[in-house]
Amino acid sequence: MEQNIEKLFKTKFENYSQKPPSNLWNKIHRGLKKKYFFKTFTIITSAIIIITTVVLFLGNQTNVINKPEKSDKLIVNNRQIEQDNNIANENIEKDNVSDNNEIGQKVITAKSNVLYVDLNSDSAVLVYKPIENKDDNNQEGFALSPNYGCTPLTVRLENSNTDYEELKWIVNNKEYKNTDIVDVEIDKPGKYEVLLYRQDNGTSFWFYDSIFVEQTPVADFEISETPFVNKKVVFDNLSFDAQNYIWFVNNHKISNEFEPTYVFENAGTYKITLIALNGKNCSDTVYKNVSVEIPAEKIVFPSAFKPNIYGSNGGYYSENQRVNEVFHPVVFQDVVEFEMEIYNRQGLKVFETNNINIGWDGYYKNTLVNVDVYVYYAKGKFADGEDFSKQGSVTVIYEK
């Protein structure tokens, strides 16, 4: 009966119980006592710290600029953020890709109409009003570019009015004082709020804007064995934080699958490109050159292999399996007759088979052989009737 791997583990482990080591309760009991003590200690300490802070704060309150208060004017840059998910889809349909692909860096430009808000209303609800006097320089806040992008993003903040007595930026709880230009580096996704405080001739203004940053995915893949002409190859996708994938072979799109398979029809060097997209305009591109070879012969024997040191597996192997635990030939045409013998340095026959599907797992009489060079003799017949006879050496490598 075929049993599903999930079912196997679920039934075995759903209610699996195992008695923990016997002295665990004593450890927990001791740990609890310590925790209860520290909890009480922390409460008392925190109370002292809070009281001290409040006292200090009240003493210095006059000179502290924090965040805008109800009586301050707050001018907000109003922009339309177009979270256009179609951009990612558009690119999926693209059939070609250039070397300096910059899908992920596409920046949506802001609409520049500036409205402002005042916080004077009693309910403290933000009310949007149009600018009353456009000529008033004080109402020009700051420029911010870009306001939307992918990690890592550098955003330039530029103060638009240089007549001031005092200037302060607050970005993500960080402060920058009396500087007209600030470059902010953002390497984590999220919404970032920017506040600018400016004081001149006794009037103070607050300006507000925000930045949206999305997580850039990481595109990565691997092809774990040398591809041969007309042999199926799987691309191992190692990408992270992505939702969609586009694969290209020599700049021609071949697939949107997570891990596509591909057959190279000619020998040569191919450029494999993977674009990983997160569906939010961010993407990452990676390409690797792969050389595809024509097998020199219809049957090829590896020169070394690494047996499984935990036990013999009976020489079972699968064509698709990439674990190099069993010594066996790779054939590029069906074999109808096959015989193989393997000898050690002393001339002792350590393995013999007449089944092409069974290779040598590095065990002789159920014992792992020594790390050494062994000699194989193989002969047989291909499906087209041609005979073959091969001999050579194979190195057994492992570390215990």
Add this chain to the structure above:
Amino acid sequence: MNEKELLERLKKRDSTAQKYLFDKYSALFYGICLRYAYTNDEAEDILQEGFLKIYMNIKKYSGSGSFEGWMKKIIINNAINYYHKDYKYRHYSDIKDIGDVADDIEVDEYDLSHEDLLKVIQELPPGYKQVFNLYAIEGYKHKDIADIMEISENTSKSQYHRAKKILVDKIHNLIAARENNIKNRLANN
């Protein structure tokens, strides 16, 4: 002691009630911790931390939903946070060694013990193990796993897929080794 009384006494930090709770659930929770740990020592550490969290947070249990379920969640979250720093690093050298094998496996005739299977789970690389446990055994959805592990839903899916591949491969090896042992024993007799 019924559950209501137990909860009352736990909230008062009654040590008899605490011991009672430990005796009743420690085996089940240790079974969970073993699956998330690499070694039995680590499992013990995780279990100890988990019980401390249950006792310290007992007042936060609202009473709605099963008490056992609430505790299990704490144990599991704690097991995951224990390794949180590890699975943030995504470069696992052994990824390329995964064979491309079928998802289904014949196991009925081989009586694979808990010990065998536990070892196979424990050996999974960081991240893969948590995702496999949460999805296959705890029955969480990929969306919830993504939230807990702070990864994307897709990463959860791909790690689960890979974890399964590794498990199938390892079980194949286990079975092959066992089959061969039996054959050899028969041959030697």
